[in-house]
Amino acid sequence: MNRHLCVWLFRHPSLNGYLQCHIQLHSHQFRQIHLDTRLQVFRQNRNCILHLLSKNWSRRYCHQDTKMLWKHKALQKYMENLSKEYQTLEQCLQHIPVNEENRRSLNRRHAELAPLAAIYQEIQETEQAIEELESMCKSLNKQDEKQLQELALEERQTIDQKINMLYNELFQSLVPKEKYDKNDVILEVTAGRTTGGDICQQFTREIFDMYQNYSCYKHWQFELLNYTPADYGGLHHAAARISGDGVYKHLKYEGGIHRVQRIPEVDVKLDPKDLRIDTFRAKGAGGQHVNKTDSAVRLVHIPTGLVVECQQERSQIKNKEIAFRVLRARLYQQIIEKDKRQQQSARKLQVGTRAQSERIRTYNFTQDRVSDHRIAYEVRDIKEFLCGGKGLDQLIQRLLQSADEEAIAELLDEHLKSAK
Amino acid sequence: MELWGRMLWALLSGPGRRGSTRGWAFSSWQPQPPLAGLSSAIELVSHWTGVFEKRGIPEARESSEYIVAHVLGAKTFQSLRPALWTQPLTSQQLQCIRELSSRRLQRMPVQYILGEWDFQGLSLRMVPPVFIPRPETEELVEWVLEEVAQRSHAVGSPGSPLILEVGCGSGAISLSLLSQLPQERLRGSSWMREDRAAPSPLWFTDSNAYHIYLARLWPRRKGCWSRVIAVDKREAAISLTHENAQRLRLQDRIWIIHLDMTSERSWTHLPWGPMDLIVSNPPYVFHQDMEQLAPEIRSYEDPAALDGGEEGMDIITHILALAPRLLKDSGSIFLEVDPRHPELVSSWLQSRPDLYLNLVAVRRDFCGRPRFLHIRRSGP
Secondary structure (H helix, E strand, C coil): CEEEEEEEEEECCCCCCCCCCCCCCCCCCECCCCCCCCCCCCCCCCCCCCCCCCHHHHHHHCCHHHHHHHHCHHHHHHHHHHHHHHHHHHHHHHHCCCCHHHHHHHHHHHHHHHHHHHHHHHHHHHHHHHHHHHHHHHHCCCCCCHHHHHHHHHHHHHHHHHHHHHHHHHHHHHCCCCCCCCCCEEEEEEECCCCCCCHHHHHHHHHHHHHHHHHHHCCCEEEEEEEEECHHHCEEEEEEEEECCCHHHHHHHHCEEEEEECCCCCCCCCCHHHEEEECCCCCCCCHHHCCCCCCCEEEEECCCCEEEEECCCCCHHHHHHHHHHHHHHHHHHHHHHHHHHHCCCCCCCCCCCCCCCCEEEEEECCCCEEEECCCCEEEECHHHHCCCCHHHHHHHHHHHHHHHHHHHHHHHHHHHHHHC | CHHHHHHHHHHHCCCCCCCCCCCCCCCCCCCCCCCCCCCEHHHHHHHHHHHHHHCCCCCHHHHHHHHHHHHCCCCCCCCCCHHHHHCECCHHHHHHHHHHHHHHHCCCCHHHHHCEEEECCEEEECCCCCCCCCHHHHHHHHHHHHHHHHHHHHHCCCCCCEEEEECCCCCHHHHHHHHHCCECCCCCHHHHHHHHHCCCCCCECCCHHHHHHHHHHHHHCCCCECEEEEEECCHHHHHHHHHHHHHCCCCCCEEEEECCCCCHHHHCCCCCCCEEEEEECCCCECHHHHHHCCHHHHHHCCHHHCECCCCCCHHHHHHHHHHHHHEEEEEEEEEECCCCHHHHHHHHHHCCHHHCEEEEEEEECCCCCEEEEEEEECCC
């Protein structure tokens, strides 16, 4: 059973001098007039430059990936060229007379390259230090200078840490900044089509709650703009304005179709007399006498002839639970179909299909797993994920990391092309 | 000799260890020819099913499915993403499957091969020779949960029973009960401070002084939350239960004690109060049936967890005889037994009116065999 909901992201409309209002979480619903959904850019009234090395960020890159990236010839060549350019600029600005306009643009470029050149130089110096340390280690006599060796090892570790940090800094400095990263957003969720039951609307509400919790987790402000509930506690569509540090940067990859796979909890009465449960039957006494791993369960609903089999889990009682839920859902489906056929439908046309958007994520409740299709990344424990805390944040960080890697690769590609 | 040899080998070459090509004198294991090319999951299952069937290994298809699924990171073959069924496996994965399957050819139970199994939806570590929980026992836990729910509903307060499990093994019964019984905590900072001050009840060996120290601390944990005392005479079971409790983060609510309840002196100094419930899946196999058990059981599982003596009643009667000392008035005992036991237990209880115990209910397992007993204490 697949259901879709659409998450749309809009950059927040601009209002000069707009103050961030205090957000309240409304648990009761209210209807609102349709939003103005024109795309406008919100100019943030902030002058501070966001520090690149945020705490969570740097930890992500403290592993082999950036080292590998560094070893990549293209990156080294690119950095060499940048460094040369920087030195040339320095020479230029100091010794060669230039007119004002040119001087300004040269200065700008100089300022752009300065941090990169500085990091590059530091990296080179540190690498040299590593080389010197290694050659010193080799020349040490094993027996006599054990203490010295230990010191050298400690020093090596410190230097390794330092160079990792430098690689991270460089990496982050290189990633081209997205123009709108600092902006706030309007987040809109809409439930997709449902053919029976309200799984989709329930899921929509859970997703909206998740983003609300995530905003809290990131210390953003979440302002509810629209909340249109569906029957039985679900959500039809809702919108909120989220404002804070780097909101668009983090949420930009959340837009798209989120698919849910879930067997609904349906309240269908089942009479045990109508059921036959088949499981593996051991000969003889069973119990401690037997060790069997076949935990498959087959459920037969005698009046309707519906058969449900389940071998999803290793625990037999869990397979039984799942089989029961599926049976209930299927019986419910049958009941609904019957009702529908009995009702005279006035509508000739079906509800219009949504614009084809990319399906970006699947939430499979039966297997307790969330898969993001763009980076083939899986997360376990849907319940924790929907809390909108660390689980979602980690996925988003992975998405950002992936996007950055692609951006850098693209940058290097272009550089290579232009160099030829 | 053979039994311990096998168990030692099993213990030394745990699941997932690479390069365990120990030659073994008793083994009839033959090296399998390398599979040509990279195979997919479906092909591998088919291949190993054939190998197992040829060698007379029971549950050939199930065994190979579990092994392949495990190597691919899933619990069951059916829960694997369909895309993975046809993808070629890496040579590392193939090697792993080969190693695990070779253990199956030694009749090692799948649960020991994988080093884990599920019980009531909980994933538990399995280590030979600690007894592997049976699916029937899941129903015992269901019954206990129903009773607790009923009782607390009648009394009007949330159920927070004090439960004793005799013969905890891997901790399956205790931990699945704890994970599903309600737990409420008193709010307010004073509770939290007390909580941190009291050391979490760890497992420990039989030392009276230590017993009493912890007993003085424990009653101070006010509030409605269910607690379990799990007891086993095997140290391997104690440490496995502890490991599983930690994996499930239930170590604060379970008290694991290394204790042989059949020895008299263990029960003379009881630091804790009377129990609301005693639950057990005691060894209940009739002694004469022991040698007819499948090699998986005979060669790998602890016989002391299975052998119940001549009529399979030894441990059962021991537990029942201890009831007056351990159980509250109108407290209950829930047991899993052999299908022949309900009658035997009934007549034994009649011969021991001094215990004030009544067999109040017998429940059948999913195969329709009388499997579970509910015995209640009523009297002084």
